Amino acid sequence: MTDIDTRMIRFQCPKCGHELEQTIGRLKSSDAMRCPGCAVGIHIDADRLANAADEIQKALDKVPAEITIKFFR
Numbered sequence: 001m002t003d004i005d006t007r008m009i010r011f012q013c014p015k016c017g018h019e020l021e022q023t024i025g026r027l028k029s030s031d032a033m034r035c036p037g038c039a040v041g042i043h044i045d046a047d048r049l050a051n052a053a054d055e056i057q058k059a060l061d062k063v064p065a066e067i068t069i070k071f072f073r
């Protein structure tokens, strides 16, 4: 567990706009999180940027170009 893993990042659910926050450690370790607003499953592929929390935050602030957000039901 590194400091980066405890870093909280915030983003909006791309489906319903509900504000979500999750630590990078959780994003890396868990397969998915679930939006409390619309209950859609969200998987963020943070592995590639796991050592660059700032890059993750930047990417999430914009339209995520380098981070894959997948939905499933």
Ligand SMILES: [Zn+2]
Binding pocket: 013, 014, 015, 016, 017, 018, 035, 036, 037, 038, 039, 040
């Ligand atoms: Zn949602």
